Amino acid sequence: MKKAMLAKEGTLIVTVDIGMTNNHGYCSAADGRSSKTFKFENTRDGFDALWTMVLASKAAFKCDEVIVGYESTGPYVEPLIHYLKKKPVKIVQVNPMHTKKMKEINDNSPLKTDSKDPRVIADIIRVGHALSVVVPEGDVAYLRRLNNARERHVKERAALLNQLRQFVFLTFPEFTRVLKTIFSKTALYILKKYTTPDRIGRASQEELDEEMRRLSRNKFRTRDAAALINFAKNTVGIQEGLQGLVMDIQHVLIQLELLAGFIAAIESEMEITLRRIPYSRNLMSIKGFGIVTVAGLIGEICDFTKFTTQSQITKLAGLNLYEVSSGKRRGQLRISKRGRSLLRKVLYYAAMVRDGSEFMENYADQREQVIKEAA
Known part of the structure; x- marks a missing residue:
């Protein structure tokens, strides 16, 4: 992304204030001649109406080329970008902070309206403070979507793990005295199988010892299984409403398993795409x-x-x-x-x-x- 050149004579500047349902457009020439602000929808008919207005303004102002600019404010602009990418225009974007400052320079007022914003964006482009837009295509576009999906799932996983830690503290505060983190494979297995401190306290020490050894690759010893059972028998975890907390824990564990599968599938797709x-x-x-x-x-x-x-x-x-x-x-x-x-x-x-x-x-x-x- 690099700064776009100053709009020269013969250039039509088309700016759009992006919304989720409706957008507001504005056409102006480099010398200041302009149209009124107009509204169009985020639909095929709306985009076609915008393009009709662009062609009409280009002819009226006798312009040779078209620059379309917008304020970078999230995903709602993407359908419009892909529509305009097929048209003979140059697409640029402006920094929202520049828009905010330019508003006050123009009329010493922080007033924000749908009709004012596209005119402000046009002023920013006219003085050369716009950035060119690189639109991802093909496998690169697919990788960007995969990156965003993975990032969302990783954040979801972190939030779920934090919830799980809180629930386990309420039901069995001593759990982490033996298993230092509840995020390990061993800890998650025990929470899923035994569900409550009472069931851990009544578990066979030999069976629990074997499970902990196998899952941790012999990093736990017999004394660890014995300590966990002893803590479970004498836990200070709350008993009132315990079953509700157990349901929460089981629900979180199911979601974590699903997320692990989603993330693994995404990374597999990343690997396949990179080969291309x-x-x-x-x-x-x-x-x-x-x-x-x-x-x-x-x-x-x-x-x-x-x-x-x-x-x-x-x-x-x-x-x-x-x-x-x-x-x-x-x-x-x-x-x-x-x-x-x-x-x-x-x-x-x-x-x-x-x-x-x-x-x-x-x-x-x-x-x-x-x-x-x-x-």
């Missing part, structure tokens, strides 16, 4: 780069050939540096975070685990500790 992208092999050859990392990079960056400098990709990820300094005070350097957050996350984790990274030793120590606790 020739240059993915080059990225996979980098130490520390796995399927999820490479799929994330390609899906978020899209077409690497659209970028001519490293700084353009840095800005796309929101990793460009800035500081706020005034007079003798020098501000601290920070990253802008005005970019694709998932790309930042992918690059961050890739830097954390790469061989030779200054974070590698610390990461390896923490990973080893987590594996021990998860056993």
Whole structure:
């Protein structure tokens, strides 16, 4: 994503304020001549009405080319982008923060209306503060969807694990005295099979010992099974309404199993799709780069050939540096975070685990500790 050139004479600037149901459009020439703001729906007829208005304005203002701009405000613009991609136009977007500031510059008012916003967007494009749009296609578009789906499921899993930890604390606070984390395979198996502290307390020590050894690959000992049974018999976990909490725990465990299957299926699709992208092999050859990392990079960056400098990709990820300094005070350097957050996350984790990274030793120590606790 790079800054678009200043709109020159003979260019029709078409701007759209995006909504979920209806959009508001506006057409203006580089010299200031313009149409009235008009409304159109997010339907085929609505998009066709927009295009009819564009052609009419292009002829009326005697323009040679068309720039269509919008404020980047979420997924509602995507159908329109794919519709316009087939038309002879250049598509650009503007930063919502620029729109907010330009409104107050224009009339010293923070007023926001559907008729005002497209005119403000046109002013931003006219002075050259718009960004070009890279629309993913084919396998790259599929990877972006897979990345977004995986990210959603991972967040859902984290939320469910936090719920599970709370429920287990209420029913059996001593559980983590033996199994340090309830997120391990061993802990999840016991919670699913025995459901309550009472059932764990009445379990056969030999059977529980064998199960814990098998699931943890002999990281647990006989004394651990005995300790868990003893804690269960004398737990201070609540008894009132216990069955309701048990139902919650079982429901969360079912959801976690489903999510594990979804995430595995997504990663399998990522691997299959990457095989169809020739240059993915080059990225996979980098130490520390796995399927999820490479799929994330390609899906978020899209077409690497659209970028001519490293700084353009840095800005796309929101990793460009800035500081706020005034007079003798020098501000601290920070990253802008005005970019694709998932790309930042992918690059961050890739830097954390790469061989030779200054974070590698610390990461390896923490990973080893987590594996021990998860056993």
